Amino acid sequence: MEFSSILAMLVIGAVAGWLAGKIMEGRGFGLIGNVIVGVVGAFLAGTIFPALGFAVGGGIFSSIFFATIGAVILLFLIGLVKR
Numbered sequence: 001m002e003f004s005s006i007l008a009m010l011v012i013g014a015v016a017g018w019l020a021g022k023i024m025e026g027r028g029f030g031l032i033g034n035v036i037v038g039v040v041g042a043f044l045a046g047t048i049f050p051a052l053g054f055a056v057g058g059g060i061f062s063s064i065f066f067a068t069i070g071a072v073i074l075l076f077l078i079g080l081v082k083r
Helices: 002-021 030-052 058-083
Strands: none
Touching: 002 030, 002 058, 030 058
């Protein structure tokens, strides 16, 4: 994996984690935590959506969109476990 791909993954993860924190009423974990949640959410969305038959389009906006959905799902699951 090249440095530019890692950097793009971290930027998309940071944006997706920040958006998920805003969507889930401030349940974010700070900058580093949001990057981790966003990257894991992107992996989660990349695994779940193709299995359900949803196609992930190309481009940065669709990547951020699907990573945000995955991060929201992850924050929801973390909220369930914390209770």
